[in-house]
Amino acid sequence: MSAIAGGPAETYLSHESTIASWLLTRDHKRIALLFFASITAFFFVGGAAATLIRLNLVEPSGQLLGADLYNRMFTMHGIVMVWFFLIPSIPTTLGNFLIPLMIGARDLAFPRLNLASWYVFNISGMIALYFIIAGGVDTGWTFYTPYSTLFSNSHVIAAALAVFVNGFSSIMTALNFVVTIHRLRAPGMTWFRLPLFVWGIYATSVVMLLATPVLAMTVLLIALEHGFGIGIFDPALGGDPLLFQHMFWFYSHPAVYIMILPAMGVASELIPCFARRPVFGYSGMAYALIAISIIGFFVWGHHMFTAGISVFAGVVFSFMSFIVAVPSAIKVFNWTATLHRGSISFDAPMLYALGFVGLFTMGGLTGLMLATLSIDVHVTDTYFVIAHFHYIMVGGTVSAFFGGLHYWWPKITGRLYPEMWARGAAILTFLGFNVTFFPQFILGYLGMPRRYFSYSPDLQAWNVLSSAGASILAVAYLMPLFYLGWSLLWGERASANPWHATGLEWRTSSPPPERNFALTPLVTQAPYQYNPSDGSYVTQDGIANG
Amino acid sequence: MASLRPEMQYATLDQQTETAQLGMWVFLATEVLFFGALIFGYYIYRISYPDEFVSAGRDAKFLLGSINVAILVTSSLTMVGALECVKRDMIPRAVAALLATAGLGFAFLGVKGYEYVQDYHDHTVPLLSFVLKPDQHAPAELFWAFYYVATGIHAVHLSIGIGAVLFYAWRTRSGRYSSLYYSPIEVLGLYWSFVDTVWLFLFAAIYPLGRAG
Numbered sequence: 001m002s003a004i005a006g007g008p009a010e011t012y013l014s015h016e017s018t019i020a021s022w023l024l025t026r027d028h029k030r031i032a033l034l035f036f037a038s039i040t041a042f043f044f045v046g047g048a049a050a051t052l053i054r055l056n057l058v059e060p061s062g063q064l065l066g067a068d069l070y071n072r073m074f075t076m077h078g079i080v081m082v083w084f085f086l087i088p089s090i091p092t093t094l095g096n097f098l099i100p101l102m103i104g105a106r107d108l109a110f111p112r113l114n115l116a117s118w119y120v121f122n123i124s125g126m127i128a129l130y131f132i133i134a135g136g137v138d139t140g141w142t143f144y145t146p147y148s149t150l151f152s153n154s155h156v157i158a159a160a161l162a163v164f165v166n167g168f169s170s171i172m173t174a175l176n177f178v179v180t181i182h183r184l185r186a187p188g189m190t191w192f193r194l195p196l197f198v199w200g201i202y203a204t205s206v207v208m209l210l211a212t213p214v215l216a217m218t219v220l221l222i223a224l225e226h227g228f229g230i231g232i233f234d235p236a237l238g239g240d241p242l243l244f245q246h247m248f249w250f251y252s253h254p255a256v257y258i259m260i261l262p263a264m265g266v267a268s269e270l271i272p273c274f275a276r277r278p279v280f281g282y283s284g285m286a287y288a289l290i291a292i293s294i295i296g297f298f299v300w301g302h303h304m305f306t307a308g309i310s311v312f313a314g315v316v317f318s319f320m321s322f323i324v325a326v327p328s329a330i331k332v333f334n335w336t337a338t339l340h341r342g343s344i345s346f347d348a349p350m351l352y353a354l355g356f357v358g359l360f361t362m363g364g365l366t367g368l369m370l371a372t373l374s375i376d377v378h379v380t381d382t383y384f385v386i387a388h389f390h391y392i393m394v395g396g397t398v399s400a401f402f403g404g405l406h407y408w409w410p411k412i413t414g415r416l417y418p419e420m421w422a423r424g425a426a427i428l429t430f431l432g433f434n435v436t437f438f439p440q441f442i443l444g445y446l447g448m449p450r451r452y453f454s455y456s457p458d459l460q461a462w463n464v465l466s467s468a469g470a471s472i473l474a475v476a477y478l479m480p481l482f483y484l485g486w487s488l489l490w491g492e493r494a495s496a497n498p499w500h501a502t503g504l505e506w507r508t509s510s511p512p513p514e515r516n517f518a519l520t521p522l523v524t525q526a527p528y529q530y531n532p533s534d535g536s537y538v539t540q541d542g543i544a545n546g
Numbered sequence: 547m548a549s550l551r552p553e554m555q556y557a558t559l560d561q562q563t564e565t566a567q568l569g570m571w572v573f574l575a576t577e578v579l580f581f582g583a584l585i586f587g588y589y590i591y592r593i594s595y596p597d598e599f600v601s602a603g604r605d606a607k608f609l610l611g612s613i614n615v616a617i618l619v620t621s622s623l624t625m626v627g628a629l630e631c632v633k634r635d636m637i638p639r640a641v642a643a644l645l646a647t648a649g650l651g652f653a654f655l656g657v658k659g660y661e662y663v664q665d666y667h668d669h670t671v672p673l674l675s676f677v678l679k680p681d682q683h684a685p686a687e688l689f690w691a692f693y694y695v696a697t698g699i700h701a702v703h704l705s706i707g708i709g710a711v712l713f714y715a716w717r718t719r720s721g722r723y724s725s726l727y728y729s730p731i732e733v734l735g736l737y738w739s740f741v742d743t744v745w746l747f748l749f750a751a752i753y754p755l756g757r758a759g
Contacts, residue, residue: 100555105555106554106555107554107555108555109555109565109569110569111553111555171573171576175569175572175573175576178572179565179568179569179572182568183561183564183565183568184555184556184561184565209572209575209576209579210575210576210579211579212576213576213577213579213580213582213583214579214580214582214583216580217580217581217583217584218583220695221584221587221695224695228672228673229672229673230672230673230691230694230695231672231687231688231691232587232688232691232692232695236684237684237685237687237688237691238591238594238595238598238683238684238685238688239591239688240590240591240594243587243590247583247587250583515554520557
């Protein structure tokens with residue numbers, strides 16, 4: 001610990017160093033690090049499953065895993081990556097660390113609830129590890145009935161329970177953020193002076209609060225039906241499997257916005273800072289986040305175009321899916337416009353952020369293709385869909401997560417990371433990602449269905465290319481583990497504001513003291529007061545810097 | 547009175563109180579969606595299978611359900627009474643009102659348990675004792691599946707509420723709350739009244755079926 005802390009001032013890392021002071025901490029900054037440890041572990045569990053999937057698909061016969069094991073592997077990959085990495089990723093780590101700092105508060109509104117959220121997350125993680133070790137689940141992460149309830153002999157109940165318990169953690173964290181942002185803003189921190197990252201986390205939290213309970217009820221019914229045969233989705237009793245799909249996607253489509261809205265918030269912090277320009281159209285950016293979170297609740301039916309919903313419902317959901325693209329496009333245009341006439345530097349966080357914008361745009365535009373009924377019926381359940389949502393969730397969210405991690409790393413740890421290594425990893429991520437997933441668009445258009453363990457031999461070249469890309473991506477994701485770990489011990493010490501940024505989080509020492517600020521800041525400025533002509537900036541509490 | 551100082555993340559006790567209330571309201575919003583998903587599913591099927599649901603609903607114990615409405619509405623009254631007593635520093639009376647609230651909660655659970663036993667004897671429990679009546683078709687069982695899931699989850703919520711009310715009765719008795727600081731009791735009351743309100747919705751969905759003429 002002393003190596004990290006150093007310096008004369010007491011920091012949140014150094015003021016106590018017993019194990020109990022970590023496991024019983026109520027400090028949002030320490031809890032952020034606890035979450036970071038948990039989700040990193042699950043990222044590599046999910047990544048291991050992905051590795052086996054890509055290895056299996058190198059060869060058309062799929063003999064490596066075989067059908068049954070392959071089913072369990074992609075289910076595990078989906079469940080772990082969705083609920084144990086992507087959904088908690090940015091909110092529980094960067095969000096937890098930064099929200100109080102950015103709004104000038106001493107902690108979140110409910111510190112005990114915050115710690116409880118981490119414990120609940122780990123309990124759900126243990127249940128997930130149990131179902132994985134006990135033999136896995138073969139239903140796909142979507143648990144579609146009646147297969148999941150009547151036919152599957154795998155560990156459906158344990159998986160459903162893991163997801164159910166995980167939801168409590170989501171709700172606890174989201175509730176904490178919403179209440180904190182409403183009630184604990186520093187004097188002068190009006191809603192339209194909030195950094196866009198805070199807006200992103202706020203919009204995310206609202207979606208989490210309103211969608212997660214529906215998922216909880218849905219998986220509860222799945223578990224009860226699988227275990228006790230109560231038959232709510234059983235066609236023999238008049239139950240309707242489509243009702244399950246409606247309830248599932250009522251959560252699971254907004255869940256995509258739970259993953260992407262925080263990433264948008266991160267990009268909106270990074271791009272103005274490294275372009276040295278105020279974000280273009282601040283209020284439009286904030287309204288767009290809220291618009292996405294609201295409209296996102298009314299598009300779930302586009303997952304069911306071919307499931308037997310009416311043509312009328314299909315048209316409505318298709319239309320709504322186009323509408324949700326409008327605020328998303330506003331954001332992409334505004335990020336791009338922020339760059340215009342900026343004084344751009346390509347540090348690692350900026351490389352990740354630019355990668356995010358490009359990959360998110362690809363994912364979004366292919367999403368429009370899928371929202372078109374006449375295209376969707378041809379490419380639904382093919383690798384086109386797989387590629388589309390990986391561009392959003394991995395290309396978008398994971399890139400932004402890494403970008404944010406590098407950007408705030410000096411604040412979190414008090415150490416600078418090695419810049420050239422980080423730029424290398426950022427570029428490798430972008431390349432590896434595209435080599436992995438772009439071939440999957442082509443595979444999808446050629447008709448390769450998702451979730452098949454074997455495929456026609458004439459598709460092998462694209463599959464080998466995709467697997468080769470995955471190995472590049474794996475290296476790119478492993479690299480930060482080493483050089484960021486190295487920087488913890490040997491990295492150069494960070495100043496309070498190494499990026500010359502304007503947010504309140506940079507107005508306290510790196511790493512911050514336990515109570516964040518010596519004095520509660522008084523906010524007088526809008527965020528992102530950067531000047532590209534001479535690199536000067538004004539912080540949110542009104543300090544002008546050369 | 548240690549609790550008269552706000553926790554370190556708040557500037558004032560008022561801010562802490564407002565935050566606690568907002569927290570509970572936000573939590574109740576998630577609960578609305580939780581029960582809402584189930585009740586929504588119930589109405590989907592009720593509209594799809596009107597005759598089967600009416601036929602199954604006739605076997606629901608209307609009298610017991612109604613008694614439970616009366617019990618829970620009364621318990622909301624005693625809950626509010628407890629809050630008003632704390633606000634006026636009438637601590638023993640507040641403790642009595644909280645104990646009465648918990649007692650009414652237990653009474654509800656007792657009536658509900660008795661009702662479940664009756665339901666079992668009437669062969670309406672899917673898996674355990676279910677028998678279709680001569681005039682009924684398969685979807686009638688769906689009605690009972692929803693009935694047990696909904697009332698069961700409600701009973702879990704009520705049990706948590708009883709535990710919380712007893713806990714806060716104990717803390718009230720030990721003198722933690724007064725006219726100067728009573729926000730935990732107020733927040734607890736929000737939760738309690740929410741659980742009562744859920745029962746009103748469940749009652750309206752379940753018990754009057756098949757009794758209009």
